[in-house]
Amino acid sequence: MLPKRTSKAELIFQYANLAAITLLCVSVLYPFIHVLSVSLSTPAEAVRPGIHLYPKAFTFSAYEQALQTKGIWMGYYNTIFRTVVGTILSLIIMTMGAYALSKKYLPHRGFYTMFIVITMFFSGGLIPLFLLVKGLGLYDSLWALIIPGLINTFYMLIMRNFFFGIPQELEDSAKMDGAHDFQILFRIILPLSKPILATIGLWLAVHHWNEWFQGLIYIQDQSKLVLQIYLRRLIVESSDLETKQLMDQASDQEVVAESIKSAVLMIATLPILVVYPFIQKYFVKGALVGSVKG
Structure with missing residues (x-):
């Protein structure tokens, strides 16, 4: 033809x-x-x-000047800690929640799903959340940047829809062999769920890496500031003492303030750009299947 x-x-x-x-x-x-x-x-x-x-x-003078500042390295450490720990914990908790919600034999599954979906549209607000974080003893701790946002309702529903597409016969055969729910989840379901795990993991990592507002309201200790707060002070405020000294050095040496700001921007952006190509092959498949199944 x-x-x-x-x-x-x-x-x-x-x-x-x-x-x-x-x-x-x-x-x-x-x-x-x-x-x-x-x-x-x-x-x-x-x-x-x-x-x-x-x-x-x-x-490379701007990069040499920028990398000599202590704030860059402290910010990198705190941001990497937040990104790695926050992403892993969120994936573990949301995976278990999404797996449970994907089972039709779960009692009152519709009620639990609706109860979770409501949180996408209604929340207590910033002040109650701040008081809760302070009451739990998380204030001025890196855990204040991780624990309150462990569950993202939208991402968990996407994962639940992905689990809907996995044949139930696989689980039934595993149960006949004596496997319990945790063994089924970690040995059968998760190996088949690499696309959605990689996709959600990338979304979570980008969020944690770029997020700065929580660090602004929950963190007072200068040694616990994340990289984005340092970057904000450098570009927007220029109020930090180390930032002022860096700008003063840049203004009368071989680099200028614009070069320093651009160099720090690139330093803060490159890690995510390096990680993305390794996850890209799962990205489209995970997002599409998790969105249309169920």
């Missing part, structure tokens, strides 16, 4: 889509390329107005 000829209207639609996607990609990539170019440029090039697509005068 001869292939169907593409009509003129379909060609116009395809070219319009291609143009729109190209513009979207350019709009997303340009800020990143601009910041990278400024961070690798000499002072004269960094302060030059206009578009920066590549560093015309190449130097």
Whole structure:
């Protein structure tokens, strides 16, 4: 059978889509390329107005200056701790909750599901949450950035829908062999759920890595600040003593403040960019299957 000829209207639609996607990609990539170019440029090039697509005068001075600050390394440690521990704990708890909700024989399953869904639309508010965190003794602790947000209702429902698509016969055969629920979950269900676990894990990791507001209201100890708070002070406030000293050094040495800010932005962004390619192959499959099943 001869292939169907593409009509003129379909060609116009395809070219319009291609143009729109190209513009979207350019709009997303340009800020990143601009910041990278400024961070690798000499002072004269960094302060030059206009578009920066590549560093015309190449130097690593801004990165050397930025990495000498103690705040960067403390922020990195606290952010990595929060991201790794928070992501792992959230995946464990949400996986067990989603697995239970996916079982039709769970008593009052509809009530539990509705009870959880309500939290997507109604909450106690910021002040009650702050008082709760303080009352639990979590204030000024890194656990205040992890424990209150362990469960994301939307993500857990996506995982539940993914579990709906796993054949029940696999569990029935395992139970006939004497396996209990935890063995079924960790030895059968989880190995089959790598796409959704990788997808949700990536979403959680990006959230923990980029989130700064909780650290702003729950953390007072300067040694417990996450990287995004330090980055905010550097770019927006410039109120931190170490930040002021860094800017003063940058203003009268071989780098300028714009180069320092761009370098710190790149330092804070690169870890997520490095992790994403390893998870990308699971991303689309996990998101689509978890959204349409059930």
